[in-house]
Amino acid sequence: MLSTPNARATPDADVIIVGASFAGLAAARTAAMRGLRVIVIDTLPGPGARIHTTGILVREAVDEIDIPWRLTRSVPGVRLYAPSLRSVDLFAPGYAFFTTRTAGLLRWMADEAEAAGATILWNHRFTGAGHAQGLVRLDGSGLTARYLIGADGARSRVARAFGLGRNHRHLLGVELEFAPDSAVDARFLHCFANSCFAPGYIAWAAPGPDTIQVGLAVSRGRPNIAAFLAATEDRFGWSRMKVVGQRGGIIPSGGLVAPAAAERVMLIGDAAGWVSPATGGGIRLAFRWGRRAAALLADHFQCGGPDPAEALARELPRFRLKLMMRRLLEFAPPNAVLDLVLGTAPMRSLAERVYFHRRGGNGDRATFVAWLEGQRTAAGDERGGPATRDLLR
Ligand SMILES: Cc1cc2nc3c(=O)[nH]c(=O)nc-3n(C[C@H](O)[C@H](O)[C@H](O)COP(=O)(O)OP(=O)(O)OC[C@H]3O[C@@H](n4cnc5c(N)ncnc54)[C@H](O)[C@@H]3O)c2cc1C
Known part of the structure; x- marks a missing residue:
């Protein structure tokens, strides 16, 4: 349990949050809305100054914090490619992913x-911190607070300073951004299973609001995006498109840290391992549990609630099934096997479950396919793949 706040020392803030990204900013807003005095610090010169993520949101993330529509592009389907580049189209009526102006x-x-x-x-x-007079005091600036939240990502300095757990399993991801091109059908996230260039994960081409984001992640070795581009050149023609940006980073894949x-002090976001070990997605978890961490902190200070870190630990998902899936994925079956199974009905249904789980799915498939067909751009589908009328098979 936390001790009673020290009346002798007046802290600069109730909570200092290290890291002004998805988890830190979600927590900061909620804590401030609840009346806590909040300081956020970040090494960056400004918000979004360096992006390491693809930034795709699942629908639940958009619902969680009501993101302005202008910052997103909705992508209703997933086109999943076998190594041979044969593909199946997956969707759940009424559901969409959202690429973002990250x-x-x-x-x-x-x-x-x-x-x-x-205050940001x-x-x-x-660089470090210690306890003094019942408060946390940052090295260097000398800023003090009643509580410190480490939202400083997968290589958390806060975790190191306080001897907290760190994730030792990671995926390594890289991504290029291309100028928009009709070769990538914008109704789909294009996902490529291929154990040669994306062992343990997938490669992707995502139609963003302003660019096409093409990347891959690997669970071992170094990602070789040139090999992926070469293998898919005939289908998409990357070499005639202009590269306008690049991103990359590590994705914790070992589950919650301990x-x-x-x-x-508590960790949140990637620093705490809040990333799905199966999909590598962490933004929705950062939104949801970042807000929850802040609410529990406010409950503790304002309403005599329990220790916020202990309360949060009782609520967080354990990712047991997803950790098992990660182990399976790391076996990286040979491409010949992937080619054989990917188009089969059981595999299609499994893939639809992985991508869409229980989401959406209540609507009528035929009505949805008709709507999706209406979204189709003729140029996009000529090169991007089959027409959606094939989806009902
Ligand atoms: C290539 C790639 C693609 C991904 N794609 C997706 C995706 O499409 N969808 C999805 O949901 N997830 C995706 N993820 C995962 C997602 O990006 C992370 O889960 C998410 O960014 C975690 O947010 P966070 O706020 O915890 O940490 P981060 O976004 O890592 O932010 C940490 C912040 O802390 C700051 N910081 C670090 N050290 C210090 C310090 N010492 N002092 C002060 N500030 C510091 C950093 O500048 C940064 O602003 C991807 C990750 C990668 C690497």
């Missing part, structure tokens, strides 16, 4: 946190 999304989140009352200090690096908290 830097814009982070700028909007920073504005929201500040509008709620949080850019160009401000966390311990994730110390006296007056």
Whole structure:
């Protein structure tokens, strides 16, 4: 349990949050809305100044914090390719993924946190901290707070400073951004199973709001995006498209870290291992549980609630099934096997479950396919793949 706040020392903030990204900004806004005095620090010069993520949101993430529509592009289907580039189209009526203007999304989140009352200090690096007079005190700046939240990503400095758990299993991802091109049918996230260039994960081509994001992640070795581009050149013609950006980084894939908290300190987001070991997605979890961590902190300070880190640990998902799936994925079956099974009915139904789970699925498939067909651009499908009328087979 936390000790009673020390009346002698007046802290600079109730909570200092290290990291102004998805988890830190979601937590900052909620904490500030609940009346806590919040300081966020980040090494970056401004919000979204460096992006390492593809930034695709599942529908639940969009619902969680009501993201402005202008920052997203809805992508209703998944086109899953075998190594031979034979593909199946997957969807759940009424469901969509959302690609994002990711830097814009982070700028909007920073504005929201500040509008709620949080102070964000850019160009401000966390180097270490200690406890003093019942508070947490940052090295260097000397800033003090009643609580410290480490939302500083997969290589958390806060975790290191307080001897907290770290994720030792990772995926390594890289991505190129291309200028928009009709070769990539924008109704689909294009996902490529191929154990040669994406062992343990997939490669992807995602129609973003402004660019086409093409990348891959691997669970071992180094990602070789040139090999992927070469293998899919005939279908998509990457070589005639202009590269306008690149991103990349590590994705924790070992589940929750332990311990994730110390006296007056807790980790959230990637720092805490809040990433699905199966899909590598962490943004929705950062939104959901970042907000929840802040609410529990406010309950603790304002309503005599339990230790926020202990309460949060009782609520968090354990990812047991997803950790098992990660182990299976790491076997990386030979491409010949993937080619054989990917088009089969059981595999299609399994893939639809993995991508869409219980989401959507209540609508009528025929009505949805007719709607999807209406979204089709003639140029896109000529090169991008089969027409959606084939989907009902
Ligand atoms: C290639 C790739 C693609 C991905 N694609 C997706 C996807 O499509 N969808 C999805 O849901 N997830 C995706 N993920 C995962 C997702 O990006 C992360 O789960 C998410 O970014 C975690 O947010 P976070 O706020 O916890 O940490 P981060 O986004 O890593 O942010 C950490 C912040 O802390 C700051 N910081 C770090 N150290 C310090 C320090 N010492 N002092 C001050 N500040 C510091 C950093 O500058 C940064 O702003 C992807 C990841 C990668 C690498």
